[in-house]
Amino acid sequence: MTVLPKWADAILIPLLSILISFVISGLVILYLGLNPFEALRLMVTGALGSSYGWGYTLFYTTNFIFTGLCAAIAFHARLFNIGGEGQATLGGLGVALVCLAVPWPHWTLALPAALIGGALFGAAWAFIPAWLQARRGSHIVITTIMFNYIAAALMVYLLVEILKPEGSMDPATRRFGPGAELPLFSDIFGLVGIPFSSSAPANISFFIALLACLLFWLLVWRTRLGYEIRAYGHSETAADYAGISPARMIIIAMIVSGALAGCMAINSVMATERLVLNSVEGAGFIGLAVALMGRSHPVGVILAALLFGFLYQGGGELALWANIPRELIILIQGLVILFTGALDNMVRMPLERIFLMIRRPGKQGA
Amino acid sequence: MTFMQKTLGGVAALAIGATACLAEPALMYDLGGKFDKSFNEAAYNGAKRWAEETGNSYREIEVTAEAQRVQFATRLAEAGFNPVVVLGFQNAATLEEVAPKYPDTSFVLVDMVVDLPNVRSVIFQEHEGSYLVGMLAAMATESDTVGFIGGMDVPLIRHFGCGYAQGAKAVNPDITVIANMTGTTPAAWNDPVKGGELTKAQISQGADVIYAAAGGTGVGVLQAAADADVLSIGVDSNQNHLHPGQVLTSMIKRVDNAVFNAFSDGAGLETGIVSMGLPDDGVGYALDEHNAPLVSAKMKAAVDEAREKIIAGEIQVVSYYENDSCPAHDF
CATH class of the missing domain: 3.40.50.2300 (Response regulator)
Structure with a gap:
């Protein structure tokens, strides 16, 4: 059975993995002739040293929470949904269509409508691969990857040929208008007298992401449907024997997954007030790492999303102030993903051995 | 903190x-x-x-x-x-x-x-610069087929391609212009591998001069063209030196x-x-020691004359932006 206590599995392993990836990144920075501690300081001050930095860090964190939850719900059903990117792209389309369709009088009306629009489009985009998996046995990994490309191509077609305002060259929609403007952190914290940078895009979606985490937890661990999804994820044959329809579980898990990815668009599209190409910025893929690192649990997802939000924002600042090539930022992010996701066992196995060594003498004594 | x-x-x-x-x-x-x-x-x-x-x-x-x-x-x-x-x-x-x-x-x-x-x-005025290199391409080709490889499929790149096709057809109205775009996402600006594949495909269709207006992707286009021993045309910077003697010219844009x-x-x-634009050398074609053997005096004279005529308004190069379409090529 599991050798590691729960706290070691949930906290110690990710922390050690991050540490290793940071040490290796530091060595690379050293090799390039720069001071790794200076680089770390730039990243920390850039991402967490001001309300402007926090505003961007939490903006990215919001994206990653949604896509992390998207990957996590699929993981619970043992489905590898690599299509978060495409589903979030389509979610962006849904949000944009809702925002453009009506001259919204106030954001309190626009936000729920946009949320539904984004979730519906994301869910619909996830439904097709899910149906293909459930009914035709087409592997979900392959189909969702391909659907990312279809989504990107569809978005280009729509933005270039249809949604682009007349006379504009930029493949992007027109602005959504003042009624669809979401309150920024500066507005929200301003109500209670806390000053916050108004240049940073963090907005009310962050709290909606936190709410989504709570709902996720309730769904997975406190409802019958969540139990069925987890049962299916642990053993398809056992679930089938217990009267749980595998096809139904695949489709439901993927629809929820796609809807969560689609909800990300209220942050990445609605808050930026227009739909641009590539508004997802790879968050769909980061979501996989976030879910792996967060052990598919909402609290873990929040923490991992915060880490990646920090890396995104801090990395941008590093590129600006230290003239570090952008490839290095991707390297650091890649190393974190590699060690927390792919090379999990490299940390886990030695750690298990250490824990066994500590435990054994104790047991013999008892 | x-x-x-x-x-x-x-x-x-x-x-x-x-x-x-x-x-x-x-x-x-x-x-x-x-x-x-x-x-x-x-x-x-x-x-x-x-x-x-x-x-x-x-x-x-x-x-x-x-x-x-x-x-x-x-x-x-x-x-x-x-x-x-x-x-x-x-x-x-x-x-x-x-x-x-x-x-x-x-x-x-x-x-x-x-x-x-x-x-x-x-x-x-990229369409005017592209017009000039289109003329050079049409004069250099032996198969009467010239190629255009764009980066991301957006009006700006069609604008380049449109000027190019007009220039080529001004020299030879029966010339075949093959145009491909690398992609529909911004990744198309930096995909030299796909640029190379498209180049090979165009060569197999008979193109022997290929113009790349594709940012970083163009490096792959120029490489593949040089490997197959056909001519290529660079863009924005002077790229003649990348493959001396194999890059016909570059459409320079003085960013x-x-x-x-x-x-x-x-x-x-x-x-x-x-x-x-052309009068202040904001756009133009590159001529240096790397491509001097490729551009004959006759070609140079013809292009320089066209340049003067465009500046004087005697030749009208249609901009793709005018009505989002191109008279010389259907993108």
Whole structure:
């Protein structure tokens, strides 16, 4: 059975993995002739040293929470949904269509409508691969990857040929208008007298992401449907024997997954007030790492999303102030993903051995 | 944390204080990357030339995704850099959002027009430059088939291709122009492998001169063309040296001059629209020791004559933007 206590599995392993990836990144920075501690300081001050930095860090964190939850719900059903990117792209389309369709009088009306629009489009985009998996046995990994490309191509077609305002060259929609403007952190914290940078895009979606985490937890661990999804994820044959329809579980898990990815668009599209190409910025893929690192649990997802939000924002600042090539930022992010996701066992196995060594003498004594 | 806040605050205050007397200019590269050997690199060369000639320094940053543009432009303005030069047509929306918030900062936009009091918009007549290299291609081809490989399929690139096709058809109305776009996402600006594949496909269809207007992707086009021993045409920067004797010419777009001028004019530079075309050598074709054997005196004479006629208005090169379509090629 599991050798590691729960706290070691949930906290110690990710922390050690991050540490290793940071040490290796530091060595690379050293090799390039720069001071790794200076680089770390730039990243920390850039991402967490001001309300402007926090505003961007939490903006990215919001994206990653949604896509992390998207990957996590699929993981619970043992489905590898690599299509978060495409589903979030389509979610962006849904949000944009809702925002453009009506001259919204106030954001309190626009936000729920946009949320539904984004979730519906994301869910619909996830439904097709899910149906293909459930009914035709087409592997979900392959189909969702391909659907990312279809989504990107569809978005280009729509933005270039249809949604682009007349006379504009930029493949992007027109602005959504003042009624669809979401309150920024500066507005929200301003109500209670806390000053916050108004240049940073963090907005009310962050709290909606936190709410989504709570709902996720309730769904997975406190409802019958969540139990069925987890049962299916642990053993398809056992679930089938217990009267749980595998096809139904695949489709439901993927629809929820796609809807969560689609909800990300209220942050990445609605808050930026227009739909641009590539508004997802790879968050769909980061979501996989976030879910792996967060052990598919909402609290873990929040923490991992915060880490990646920090890396995104801090990395941008590093590129600006230290003239570090952008490839290095991707390297650091890649190393974190590699060690927390792919090379999990490299940390886990030695750690298990250490824990066994500590435990054994104790047991013999008892 | 408080220590860091203080440090950062101090740095910011210093930067803002410094703007009054000695503002550093800043340059924001667009997707494709600083060393794309093309559009962004031309800007880098202009900035580098300015730094070498004046001994001053500048700040630069590379955008890696569309959504970062606003963030980075805001960051540069916020930190007190002035002027802030941004590259690429897609930054029009960026400046529409950022520039009004920083009325004391001068912005320069290359490739698109934004009508704001603190923005200088630099645009190039790429269709005219492309027309000239299209003529050269039509005169150099032996198979009467010339190719065009664009980056991302957007009106700007069709604008290049349209000028090229018009130039080629002006020399030989029966010429076949094959045009392909590398992709529909911004990844198409930096996909040399796919550029090479498209080149091979066009060669198999008979093309023996291929024009790449694709940013970093063009490196793959030029390489594949050189490997197959057919001619290619570079873009934005002078790319003749990449494969000496195998690059027919390059459609030069003097983005470096746009950046150099902006940096030299400094904070508070004159705003409005600056159009760079054939008369001021803002666009043109490259002739140097690497391609001199490829361009005969007759070809050069014909192209130079066309250049004069375009400047004089005797030849009208239709812009793709006029009605989002091209008279010489159906994209």
